[in-house]
Amino acid sequence: xxxxxxxxxxxxxxxxxxxxxxxxxxxxxxxxxxxxxxxxxxxxxxxxxxxxxxxxxxxxxxxxxxxxx
Numbered sequence: 001x002x003x004x005x006x007x008x009x010x011x012x013x014x015x016x017x018x019x020x021x022x023x024x025x026x027x028x029x030x031x032x033x034x035x036x037x038x039x040x041x042x043x044x045x046x047x048x049x050x051x052x053x054x055x056x057x058x059x060x061x062x063x064x065x066x067x068x069x
Contacts, residue, residue, distance in 0.1 A: 001046060007039035 014032035018025040 001043075003042045004039045004046070007035045007042065011035035011039070 011032040014028045014035065018028035018032070021028065
């Protein structure tokens with residue numbers, strides 16, 4: 001999650017710089033979009049990992065649960 005915060009902070013800085021540098025604003029806005037994309041990828045990876053751990057825990061609990069007769 002720390003990487004998501006960093007990417008979003010960098011995207012914000014790029015957008016701020018774009019406001020003050022009109023000759024470079026397209027490049028800076030493109031960089032901001034790139035950092036936002038990286039943040040989305042990192043966030044998806046984090047939640048995929050969390051969901052995989054949860055599924056593994058549920059599967060392990062199912063194998064360990066006694067069978068009711």
